[in-house]
Amino acid sequence: MPSSRWAGWKDGLRYLNRKKYLYLMLIPGVAYFLVFNYIPMYGVVIAFKNFNFAKGILGSPWIGFENFKYMFGLSDFYQVFWNSFSLSLLRLAFGFPFPILLALLLNEMRNRSYQRITQTVIYLPHFISWVVIGGILVNFLSPSWGVLNLFLKQMGFEPVFFLADTAYFRPLVVLSSIWKDSGWESIIYLAAISSVNSELYEAASIDGAGRLKRLWHVTLPGIKSTIVILLILRLGMIMNNGFEQIFVLQNPMNLEVSEVFETYAYRVGILGARFSFGATVGLFTSVIGLVFLLASNRIAKWLKEDGIW
Amino acid sequence: MKIRSFGDRLFDAFIYTVITLFALACLFPFFYVASFSVTPYAEYLQNPLKLIPSRLEFGAYKQIAEMSQMWTGYRNTVIITVTGVAINIFLMLITAYPLSKKDLKGRNAILFLITFTMFFNGGLIPNFYLVKSLHLYNTLWALILPGALGAYNLLLMKNFIGAIPKDLEESAFIDGANEFKVLFRIIVPLSKPAIATFVIFHAVTQWNTFFSAIIYTSKRTLWPLMLILRDLVVDDGGLAASDLNGGQEGVTVFTLKMAIIIFSTLPILLVYPFMQKYFMKGLLVGSIKG
Numbered sequence: 001m002p003s004s005r006w007a008g009w010k011d012g013l014r015y016l017n018r019k020k021y022l023y024l025m026l027i028p029g030v031a032y033f034l035v036f037n038y039i040p041m042y043g044v045v046i047a048f049k050n051f052n053f054a055k056g057i058l059g060s061p062w063i064g065f066e067n068f069k070y071m072f073g074l075s076d077f078y079q080v081f082w083n084s085f086s087l088s089l090l091r092l093a094f095g096f097p098f099p100i101l102l103a104l105l106l107n108e109m110r111n112r113s114y115q116r117i118t119q120t121v122i123y124l125p126h127f128i129s130w131v132v133i134g135g136i137l138v139n140f141l142s143p144s145w146g147v148l149n150l151f152l153k154q155m156g157f158e159p160v161f162f163l164a165d166t167a168y169f170r171p172l173v174v175l176s177s178i179w180k181d182s183g184w185e186s187i188i189y190l191a192a193i194s195s196v197n198s199e200l201y202e203a204a205s206i207d208g209a210g211r212l213k214r215l216w217h218v219t220l221p222g223i224k225s226t227i228v229i230l231l232i233l234r235l236g237m238i239m240n241n242g243f244e245q246i247f248v249l250q251n252p253m254n255l256e257v258s259e260v261f262e263t264y265a266y267r268v269g270i271l272g273a274r275f276s277f278g279a280t281v282g283l284f285t286s287v288i289g290l291v292f293l294l295a296s297n298r299i300a301k302w303l304k305e306d307g308i309w
Numbered sequence: 310m311k312i313r314s315f316g317d318r319l320f321d322a323f324i325y326t327v328i329t330l331f332a333l334a335c336l337f338p339f340f341y342v343a344s345f346s347v348t349p350y351a352e353y354l355q356n357p358l359k360l361i362p363s364r365l366e367f368g369a370y371k372q373i374a375e376m377s378q379m380w381t382g383y384r385n386t387v388i389i390t391v392t393g394v395a396i397n398i399f400l401m402l403i404t405a406y407p408l409s410k411k412d413l414k415g416r417n418a419i420l421f422l423i424t425f426t427m428f429f430n431g432g433l434i435p436n437f438y439l440v441k442s443l444h445l446y447n448t449l450w451a452l453i454l455p456g457a458l459g460a461y462n463l464l465l466m467k468n469f470i471g472a473i474p475k476d477l478e479e480s481a482f483i484d485g486a487n488e489f490k491v492l493f494r495i496i497v498p499l500s501k502p503a504i505a506t507f508v509i510f511h512a513v514t515q516w517n518t519f520f521s522a523i524i525y526t527s528k529r530t531l532w533p534l535m536l537i538l539r540d541l542v543v544d545d546g547g548l549a550a551s552d553l554n555g556g557q558e559g560v561t562v563f564t565l566k567m568a569i570i571i572f573s574t575l576p577i578l579l580v581y582p583f584m585q586k587y588f589m590k591g592l593l594v595g596s597i598k599g
Contacts, residue, residue, distance in 0.1 A: 015414065021488035022407035029404030030419060032458050036439070037426040043435025057438070102331070105324045114325075120585045121332040124339075127581060129517035131535045132574050135542035135566065136338050145563045147341070150357040183335065211320055236428065243520050248543050262433075269434045270524055282432025290429060 047280040067280040076264075084260040084285075087241050090174050096234060098182040100227060103189035104215060122183030133180060134248025137172070138163060164253035177245060188230065189223055196222030225306045232300055232308050236293030239285040261285045339578065346370070346567035353563070368560040369568035379572065381530060382537040389452045389533060390515040397511045398504060400458045401466050406492045408463075409471040420464075427460045433524070440525050451525035452518050452533065462507055469503040470496055505587040516577060534573045542566045 016023065042057075047067055049060040071077050102122070109115040125133070140147045141162040149159040162168045196219060204214045243262040250258040259267075261281060269278015297307040340360060345353060346369055348362035373379055407413055408420060431439075436455060445451040473496065481491050497504070519535040526532065532540075545562075571578075 019413060022410060022413055025403040025407045025488065025492070026419065029400055029458060029463075030422070032400060033423055033426060033460075036455055036458075037430065038422075040431025040435035040439050041429065043431045043438055046435065046438070053441075102328075105328055108320070108324050109328065110321070118328050118332045120582070122328075122335050123585065124581060125335050127513050127577055128574060129519060129535050129538075131517070131519050131539045131543065132570055135538060135570050136342055138543050139563065139566055140338070140341075145561075147357045150354065154357075179334065183331070210314075211317060247520075247523075248539060265433050266524070270437060275434050275438065279432065279434040282434055286429055286432055293428060 044279060044283045044286075046276050047283045049276060051276040051279070053275070067276050068284075071277065071280050071284070079256070080259050080261060080264045083257055084239055084241055087170055087173060087260060088238050090170055091177060091241070092234060092238075094174050095178050095182065096231065098178050099185035100189055100223075102182060102186040103193060103223075104219060106186065106190060107193045107219070108211065108215070119183075123187070124183075125180040126184035128180070130180075130242075130244035131248055133176060134245070137176060137249065141172075161253075163249060163251060166254055166257045169249070169254045169257045173241075173245065173249065176249075189226060192223040192226040193219055228300050228305045229308055232293065232296045235296040236289050238292045239288045339574075342567050342570050346564060346571050348564070350561045350564055366560075366564075369564045370572070372560055372565060373568055373572050378529070378532075378537055379534075379569070382532055382534040382573075385449060385452075385531060386516060386518070386534040389449055389518060390512055392449075393453045393457060393515040394508055394511045396453065396457050398508060401463055401507060402492065402497065402500075402504075404458070405463055405466040405470050406488070406496060408467045411471070423460045423463060437524055445525065447526055447528055447531060449531060452521050453515075455521060455525075456514070462510065466500075466503060466507065469500060473499050502587060505584075509584045509587060513577060538569060538573050542569055 046057055046060065048062060048064060049057070050063045050066075051057070051060045106115060106119065109118075139145070141149070143149050143159045143161040148162075153159055160168075162172065200218045200222070201214055204218050209217065239261055241260045241262060243266065246258060246260050246263055247266075250263060261284075265278050265281045265285075268274050268281065272278075293308075297309070300307045344360055344362060347365045347367060348359075349364065349366050352359070352362055408416060410416065430436075440446055440451050440455060445454065477495055477499075478491050481495055486494070517535060518533050519539070522531075522533050522536045526536075
């Protein structure tokens with residue numbers, strides 16, 4: 001019925017007119033996400049093209065899965081895959097529980113002002129750039145002038161060139177990321193702990209539960225859903241190690257274990273100007289991440305936990 | 310007061326030890342860097358673990374003050390920090406406010422559009438190509454615009470604004486104010502703690518800009534501080550050769566590197582004790598599910 005359709009349009013326009021300022025406000029933000037997030041998402045099609053800068057994305061010819069076939073045929077690729085995956089897994093195993101532990105301990109501190117001071121201190125490294133931390137590490141571990149090696153020498157040991165030794169790279173990365181970010185990551189668990197129903201604690205005390213028991217039977221179950229959500233999000237980043245940390249600790253001598261997808265994509269895609277191949281590497285890691293995210297979310301639901309949606 | 314059991318005391322001892330050790334571990338590297346930057350090198354070689362030098366030597370800082378590239382780096386970093394924060398906060402406010410209106414039509418579609426960007430992105434090369442196509446390559450805008458608005462912080466801001474009681478707004482609307490007026494006269498003053506938190510977050514992000522500068526700039530004159538820091542402190546970017554020949558006597562590469570680290574981190578280290586009170590409270594409103 002045309003008349004009612006017209007009425008619908010008129011209602012819509014009237015609504016738009018009434019809310020025009022709100023919609024006007026939304027224009028820059030939505031445009032921002034379209035340009036800076038969705039255009040690059042469309043840009044991943046160059047992974048399926050023989051991309052040429054002069055021809056642009058639309059003008060470059062499609063080549064299907066050629067780039068992927070090439071990638072899977074490279075022995076480099078498997079090395080990078082293993083480096084990224086194992087490093088990320090180590091971070092997950094050691095780095096994920098640490099902030100939870102910190103939050104549980106911080107919460108049990110009775111001296112509130114001391115608690116606040118220590119919190120302030122342990123959040124600090126989060127605000128310092130990886131370049132600065134890399135600079136400190138590289139120099140403190142230097143075989144010629146590093147504090148640690150000077151100390152080793154004085155104790156009568158041989159100096160160790162830690163950053164050139166492939167055996168030290170992974171522990172160094174894991175430890176430094178725990179040092180830098182676990183304090184900060186404990187915030188979210190502290191917030192979750194503070195929203196645990198205090199009556200549960202009282203009831204547990206009346207039942208004669210000590211602090212450890214309360215921690216185990218009240219606090220931990222109370223923050224379980226937060227832990228699960230953060231774990232799912234973390235699993236979505238299973239192929240990511242972050243560019244900056246790895247890049248500043250990387251050198252030709254540890255490249256064998258330190259080359260991860262982020263630095264590899266930079267090396268082949270930007271430095272080597274092989275855009276299609278670089279985009280292929282990037283798309284591969286994004287898809288693996290998305291698959292892990294969806295799968296872990298599904299598993300969480302199946303275990304009757306809250307997922308991320 | 311109840312008499313505390315032995316186990317209880319042991320537990321306390323454990324907590325305080327672990328937390329104190331971790332806090333000290335977080336602080337000591339910075340103390341040492343600051344100390345090494347003013348310690349005479351011979352003294353450092355003698356006892357590298359000594360925290361307080363017998364006399365202070367500021368030669369390295371004098372030398373930094375004469376390095377023109379440090380000042381260009383500072384200038385670039387200050388520009389991208391100030392401009393970046395202004396754009397970020399403005400965009401965040403005008404986008405978060407309409408999205409906090411639960412009855413606004415189309416809101417859910419836009420929220421989905423925004424949330425999706427947290428889980429999938431184009432990656433390095435498509436972003437690089439975008440920056441090239443927009444002619445931002447080798448401009449400071451390339452260090453400001455990509456990343457000027459992030460989904461996660463935007464959603465936190467939306468939740469914060471959504472938690473502000475509606476009555477204040479409504480009385481302003483009855484007085485004939487439009488949404489722009491309400492946003493800047495009523496919502497913004499009430500959101501100060503959240504805004505302060507995001508100013509801090511974005512300022513730190515911008516100050517630490519490194520990755521985007523590596524990809525989006527090739528001219529040394531556009532380098533922000535962190536790129537110069539990497540060149541001089543992590544790599545040996547000609548420090549030994551060019552800056553030490555004919556430099557101040559007694560200043561070694563190591564001391565100079567320590568001083569450069571302090572010099573480029575100082576603003577964060579100085580402001581940090583004052584800003585931490587904001588993110589301790591301001592942000593956590595509505596930040597977690599449930």
